[in-house]
Amino acid sequence: MKVLVCIKQVPDMESKFKVADSGTWYNTADLAWRMNEYDEYGVEQAVRVKEQEKEADVTVLCIGSGKVKETMKKALAMGCDRGIHIQDESVFEKEPFQIAAIIAEYAKDKKFDLIFTGMQSQDRGSAQVGVLVGETLDIPSISTIVEFEYNDGEVAVSRELEGGIKAKMTVKVPAVLTCQLGLNTPRYPTLPNIMKAKKKELLTVPVEDLQHMDARQVTEKMFFPEKKAGGLILEGEATELADQLIAILKEKSNVLA
Amino acid sequence: MEISREIYWNVGHGVWTLLPMYLLTIISIVVLVSASKKRLRLYREGLPLNRTDQLGRRIIETLKNVVLQKKVMQVSASGVFHGLFFWSFLLLLIGTALIVAQADFTDLFFDIQFLKGNFYKIFSITLDAAGIVAIITLSLLFIWRYLFRWKGREERGQYIVMHSVMMAILVTGFIIEGSRMAVTELGTPLAQWSPGGFLFAQMFSSLGEDSLRILHKCIWWLHFFLVVGFIALIPYSKFRHILTTSSNSFFSDLGEKGKLTNLDLEDEDKETFGANVVKEMTWKDIFDTDACTSCERCQDRCPAFATGKPLSPMKLVNQLGETVCNNPDANLIDIISSDAIWSCTTCRACQEICPASIEHVNKIVELRRSLVLMEGEFPGEEVMSSMEQTEVNGNPFGIGYASRGDWASELGVSTLAEENDVDILYFAGCYSSFDKRNIRVAKSFVELCQAAGLRVGILGKEEKCCGEPMRKMGNEYLYQTLAAENIEKIISYGVKRIVTTCPHCFNTLNKDYRDLGLAGVTVQHHTVFLEELLTSGKLAIKAEPLSCTYHDSCYLGRHNDIYEAPRAVLKSAGATLVEMEKNREEGFCCSAGGGRILAEEKLGERMNIKRVEMAAALGREVLVSNCPFCLTMFEDGVKGAEVEESLKTRDIAEILAERIN
Numbered sequence: 001m002k003v004l005v006c007i008k009q010v011p012d013m014e015s016k017f018k019v020a021d022s023g024t025w026y027n028t029a030d031l032a033w034r035m036n037e038y039d040e041y042g043v044e045q046a047v048r049v050k051e052q053e054k055e056a057d058v059t060v061l062c063i064g065s066g067k068v069k070e071t072m073k074k075a076l077a078m079g080c081d082r083g084i085h086i087q088d089e090s091v092f093e094k095e096p097f098q099i100a101a102i103i104a105e106y107a108k109d110k111k112f113d114l115i116f117t118g119m120q121s122q123d124r125g126s127a128q129v130g131v132l133v134g135e136t137l138d139i140p141s142i143s144t145i146v147e148f149e150y151n152d153g154e155v156a157v158s159r160e161l162e163g164g165i166k167a168k169m170t171v172k173v174p175a176v177l178t179c180q181l182g183l184n185t186p187r188y189p190t191l192p193n194i195m196k197a198k199k200k201e202l203l204t205v206p207v208e209d210l211q212h213m214d215a216r217q218v219t220e221k222m223f224f225p226e227k228k229a230g231g232l233i234l235e236g237e238a239t240e241l242a243d244q245l246i247a248i249l250k251e252k253s254n255v256l257a
Numbered sequence: 258m259e260i261s262r263e264i265y266w267n268v269g270h271g272v273w274t275l276l277p278m279y280l281l282t283i284i285s286i287v288v289l290v291s292a293s294k295k296r297l298r299l300y301r302e303g304l305p306l307n308r309t310d311q312l313g314r315r316i317i318e319t320l321k322n323v324v325l326q327k328k329v330m331q332v333s334a335s336g337v338f339h340g341l342f343f344w345s346f347l348l349l350l351i352g353t354a355l356i357v358a359q360a361d362f363t364d365l366f367f368d369i370q371f372l373k374g375n376f377y378k379i380f381s382i383t384l385d386a387a388g389i390v391a392i393i394t395l396s397l398l399f400i401w402r403y404l405f406r407w408k409g410r411e412e413r414g415q416y417i418v419m420h421s422v423m424m425a426i427l428v429t430g431f432i433i434e435g436s437r438m439a440v441t442e443l444g445t446p447l448a449q450w451s452p453g454g455f456l457f458a459q460m461f462s463s464l465g466e467d468s469l470r471i472l473h474k475c476i477w478w479l480h481f482f483l484v485v486g487f488i489a490l491i492p493y494s495k496f497r498h499i500l501t502t503s504s505n506s507f508f509s510d511l512g513e514k515g516k517l518t519n520l521d522l523e524d525e526d527k528e529t530f531g532a533n534v535v536k537e538m539t540w541k542d543i544f545d546t547d548a549c550t551s552c553e554r555c556q557d558r559c560p561a562f563a564t565g566k567p568l569s570p571m572k573l574v575n576q577l578g579e580t581v582c583n584n585p586d587a588n589l590i591d592i593i594s595s596d597a598i599w600s601c602t603t604c605r606a607c608q609e610i611c612p613a614s615i616e617h618v619n620k621i622v623e624l625r626r627s628l629v630l631m632e633g634e635f636p637g638e639e640v641m642s643s644m645e646q647t648e649v650n651g652n653p654f655g656i657g658y659a660s661r662g663d664w665a666s667e668l669g670v671s672t673l674a675e676e677n678d679v680d681i682l683y684f685a686g687c688y689s690s691f692d693k694r695n696i697r698v699a700k701s702f703v704e705l706c707q708a709a710g711l712r713v714g715i716l717g718k719e720e721k722c723c724g725e726p727m728r729k730m731g732n733e734y735l736y737q738t739l740a741a742e743n744i745e746k747i748i749s750y751g752v753k754r755i756v757t758t759c760p761h762c763f764n765t766l767n768k769d770y771r772d773l774g775l776a777g778v779t780v781q782h783h784t785v786f787l788e789e790l791l792t793s794g795k796l797a798i799k800a801e802p803l804s805c806t807y808h809d810s811c812y813l814g815r816h817n818d819i820y821e822a823p824r825a826v827l828k829s830a831g832a833t834l835v836e837m838e839k840n841r842e843e844g845f846c847c848s849a850g851g852g853r854i855l856a857e858e859k860l861g862e863r864m865n866i867k868r869v870e871m872a873a874a875l876g877r878e879v880l881v882s883n884c885p886f887c888l889t890m891f892e893d894g895v896k897g898a899e900v901e902e903s904l905k906t907r908d909i910a911e912i913l914a915e916r917i918n
Binding site: 034187 | 529630631633634635638645651733734
């Protein structure tokens with residue numbers, strides 16, 4: 001059984017973001033990098049499949065500069081067997097369709113039974129790559145899974161829908177699954193596994209070998225949302241506050257009219 | 258008349274006395290030695306550890322703790338009783354040895370008797386006094402233990418046997434002496450030199466000589482059987498502490514206080530880290546379990562135990578001991594329970610008071626290392642998340658690393674990247690860099706340095722968490738990663754002096770980083786540094802009255818023995834200090850040590866509230882501390898204890914900064 005898990009290295013969301021001079025992406029100075037949160041659920045689920053199906057082999061794939069190997073090492077330390085690093089200095093300029101095409105190009109002859117991706121990336125947030133990989137490979141894909149069970153070639157999942165509703169689905173492998181918060185709690189790598197990860201196979205492939213698709217979308221501009229009127233904090237005694245609130249509501253709204 | 262007594266009076270000195278006597282003595286010693294050998298094999302199950310270096314210091318330490326009973330006597334009442342009992346028993350042992358030496362050696366072979374004349378008088382009265390003191394102290398200890406202390410203790414049966422054997426040895430000794438004196442000494446001036454025996458002799462004076470001789474002979478042999486029984490019991494009962502506790506004093510840790518062993522993470526052959534079975538502990542850890550006398554002093558001082566958490570340092574050591582003997586391959590974490598292991602704040606109160614030189618804290622950290630490094634387990638998800646945040650941003654809050662130096666942006670403090678010609682590097686630490694309340698402390702400290710004309714530098718965004726909470730939680734890997742990055746920066750800027758406002762950073766940089774290559778740098782905690790500035794006159798302040806109490810943080814106090822500098826600083830600031838009952842070596846942890854700052858306190862009562870209540874009970878206005886963790890816990894504690902109106906919590910630096918001249 002072969003499993004592929006696709007991960008992305010993203011900036012920590014607590015960082016201070018600035019728009020880059022290009023005006024189409026963020027400036028990467030002073031950012032701390034980590035594995036995309038949703039991809040961590042994917043890695044964890046892939047490793048759990050491996051723990052269940054002993055003969056399973058998990059490949060982790062990541063596209064980006066040499067820096068992303070740090071994040072890949074964490075996936076290897078969590079339990080993935082091998083890594084494929086697709087060397088691409090300008091991955092941030094590629095649109096989801098291109099990214100999915102690169103992954104599909106890599107995966108097409110590898111006979112993966114399961115492909116896990118995050119349901120979206122924390123920085124671009126398009127939520128398209130996983131499902132586009134499925135389409136490109138012409139295999140079924142299920143997005144935003146929050147429960148997962150594998151049994152003898154069949155996968156049973158729950159998907160998260162709007163308003164807290166869940167949909168239960170089953171699919172036969174091969175399939176693509178995009179992972180949502182709540183699927184699992186990613187493990188903390190143990191030290192022996194961190195050590196082993198250093199010796200695991202981590203192949204680097206130039207993106208040019210896999211990229212045969214031109215961009216269909218272009219990022220025009222990246223900007224911070226305009227600041228709109230802020231909130232108002234009232235302080236003081238409860239009775240005074242009530243009077244103030246009534247005055248404001250009367251003045252600025254018609255709810256008391 | 259010769260001033261002396263006939264040794265072996267009434268029992269005779271023939272072969273029918275000596276043969277069974279020496280035979281039984283030899284048997285009891287064989288029992289003692291062979292049982293001890295078995296235990297030695299148990300100790301050898303542990304990993305190696307060098308505890309035989311610095312022989313001179315070790316011998317002195319041992320003499321202090323054995324002959325002078327230094328550690329035992331740290332606790333009044335029971336400690337003093339133990340000391341008195343020990344010295345009395347020691348004198349009785351020496352007395353018996355002198356008798357044997359004369360009767361069966363010097364007199365027998367060389368016709369030399371030294372137990373005579375004035376020496377005999379002193380000998381006699383000393384031993385009598387020792388016997389009386391031993392009986393009194395043993396009775397007091399018995400009452401103390403049984404009436405007040407050991408309710409519900411499992412090993413009570415064993416202790417009753419031990420007390421009874423010792424008491425019987427002492428009392429039979431006096432019966433022997435009394436019955437002999439009733440025949441040979443009553444009415445002679447020599448009798449007054451044996452006051453204890455004299456009392457018994459008078460009691461027996463109505464008996465005839467024949468009855469006295471029968472009584473004497475029977476009790477003499479009974480006394481003898483009791484003594485050989487006592488020797489044979491040593492390895493099988495807590496009597497073993499006579500040997501093990503004194504030896505443990507010899508083997509005690511002479512290194513810097515509280516320093517943990519550095520795991521070699523480069524060793525590729527190593528497959529296990531930390532300890533979850535006996536054979537992964539050191540021989541000293543196993544020996545400790547035999548040295549434990551179950552005196553409960555550790556448990557009495559353990560803040561986790563005091564707040565209803567499932568940890569007793571004594572129980573943990575005993576559980577380890579039982580596992581060593583009965584189930585050496587068992588998983589220690591299952592036996593001790595991870596809740597107990599995570600409850601420790603590494604405050605060191607147990608270790609500081611232990612009269613048996615037992616090292617509790619490193620055992621707990623070894624168990625935690627196994628949990629974290631081998632299982633990836635933490636006391637809660639919040640802790641795992643803090644670890645991950647620290648991996649990414651170098652601080653457990655998960656705030657972007659680039660803003661680490663923002664607190665100092667308007668203070669005229671340069672980062673070393675901008676300017677490395679500074680007087681001190683202020684290693685601010687995570688709390689003083691990111692936590693609003695503690696940023697006020699950092700600002701106060703900088704103000705004080707500037708008032709003293711010093712140029713202060715910080716590492717700013719190049720600084721990372723010192724790694725202390727992670728290390729104490731067992732995450733040695735993350736600690737060493739963080740430490741290596743900090744050390745590289747500190748060395749690259751040629752820093753000569755580092756000051757911290759956090760005792761955890763201080764302890765880590767000053768002790769732990771040395772093992773990882775930080776050398777030639779003076780590291781100081783701000784209380785000591787400020788005291789120096791005040792004493793040298795570089796910093797001038799005006800004293801203003803302050804009604805306060807002072808909390809000794811565990812890592813400044815017990816881990817570094819810094820008790821007086823902060824008090825001296827407060828005094829020069831004009832403070833009148835009222836001490837809490839638990840102060841200095843006995844200080845009660847705020848709850849945040851041992852990495853617990855990262856964890857929610859879900860079990861038992863809140864430790865910080867308990868400490869705040871101790872402070873509030875004194876009716877002072879301010880609770881002064883020296884540690885960002887303590888300050889954070891107390892800010893929360895005053896709310897929990899509902900005393901936030903009457904008790905303010907401040908750092909020493911804040912008190913001083915308000916008084917800059």
